Amino acid sequence: MQVRGAPAIAIVGCLSLAVEIFPETYESKKTLRQEIEGKLNYLVSARPTAVNMKIAADELISLANELTKDESVNVEEMKQKFLDITEAMLQKDISDNKAIGANGAKAVLESAAKDGPVRVLTHCNTGSLATAGYGTALGVVRKLHELKKLEHVYCTETRPYNQGARLTAYELVHDKLPATLVLDSMVAALLRAKNVAAVVVGADRVAANGDTANKIGTYQIAVVAKHHGVPFFVAAPLTSIDLQIPSGDHIIIEERPDREMTHVGEHRIAAPGINCWNPAFDVTPASLITGIITERGVFKPQQLKEEISALLDL
Numbered sequence: 001m002q003v004r005g006a007p008a009i010a011i012v013g014c015l016s017l018a019v020e021i022f023p024e025t026y027e028s029k030k031t032l033r034q035e036i037e038g039k040l041n042y043l044v045s046a047r048p049t050a051v052n053m054k055i056a057a058d059e060l061i062s063l064a065n066e067l068t069k070d071e072s073v074n075v076e077e078m079k080q081k082f083l084d085i086t087e088a089m090l091q092k093d094i095s096d097n098k099a100i101g102a103n104g105a106k107a108v109l110e111s112a113a114k115d116g117p118v119r120v121l122t123h124c125n126t127g128s129l130a131t132a133g134y135g136t137a138l139g140v141v142r143k144l145h146e147l148k149k150l151e152h153v154y155c156t157e158t159r160p161y162n163q164g165a166r167l168t169a170y171e172l173v174h175d176k177l178p179a180t181l182v183l184d185s186m187v188a189a190l191l192r193a194k195n196v197a198a199v200v201v202g203a204d205r206v207a208a209n210g211d212t213a214n215k216i217g218t219y220q221i222a223v224v225a226k227h228h229g230v231p232f233f234v235a236a237p238l239t240s241i242d243l244q245i246p247s248g249d250h251i252i253i254e255e256r257p258d259r260e261m262t263h264v265g266e267h268r269i270a271a272p273g274i275n276c277w278n279p280a281f282d283v284t285p286a287s288l289i290t291g292i293i294t295e296r297g298v299f300k301p302q303q304l305k306e307e308i309s310a311l312l313d314l
């Protein structure tokens with residue numbers, strides 16, 4: 001729980017492996033390849049719900065395989081290429097997030113019932129602390145602010161680990177955005193009372209049919225948004241989209257320790273002896289999602305598979 005957010009976990013995982021292998025001496029490219037593959041597979045297991053680390057690992061393992069076969073490359077050059085590719089991932093994530101911000105701000109403004117600055121709600125942490133920089137859903141919020149079209153952003157506390165209160169709120173205060181923290185249990189009341197134009201959240205994994213796994217609580221916000229007729233957007237880079245799985249039923253939901261629920265810091269708040277259930281993520285059905293905002297455009301969940309496959313030439 002030291003690095004938060006699926007894109008940041010993937011990038012920090014790959015960069016830390018690059019830092020680890022760089023000063024080491026390997027007797028052959030084969031030994032280096034085995035080291036890379038073993039460590040990457042271990043890193044993938046750290047976040048089973050998200051797909052970003054898996055996509056990054058697959059890319060780096062096939063690179064390692066190609067370089068092992070390429071007789072014109074020596075061990076030192078192989079290490080350097082590994083480092084170059086991971087650094088490029090870092091840069092690409094930032095530029096992808098900027099594009100998500102621009103596409104998302106446009107989509108939110110187009111979907112809003114009124115012209116002019118809008119109020120939005122976001123959940124969990126999707127900003128610079130959850131990505132390589134700028135953010136996905138928080139990138140959309142940042143872009144609305146840059147365009148002077150953000151009247152207000154509400155962020156949820158995001159129990160039990162409080163990423164919203166701790167990380168998103170920190171970024172919003174840091175950037176001096178007009179923002180208010182609400183508890184997760186206040187979302188229905190908020191949508192009824194505060195004229196929120198749209199909900200924008202991040203994603204850990206988007207299935208081919210648009211079903212989306214994200215931080216626990218996302219699903220109930222989507223249900224409440226539907227009830228109030230508020231558009232519900234998912235903002236995610238293509239590295240969060242998993243066309244290999246047909247629906248959200250195939251997404252593994254990570255469960256975290258009871259202690260996250262029973263304690264706040266060192267202080268126990270739950271009655272000793274009570275059982276806990278602590279899934280860290282939930283799956284929002286595609287039918288509740290207005291649009292999936294990516295760096296390559298905004299897609300209706302039903303069109304996701306076809307349009308992304310065409311874009312990636314699959």
Ligand SMILES: CSC[C@@H](O)[C@@H](O)C(=O)COP(=O)(O)O
Nearest residue numbers: 004005006124126130202203215
């Ligand atoms: C752009 S980050 C998308 C998700 O990973 C994010 O919303 C989230 O669930 C973060 O949770 P965390 O458990 O703190 O890593």
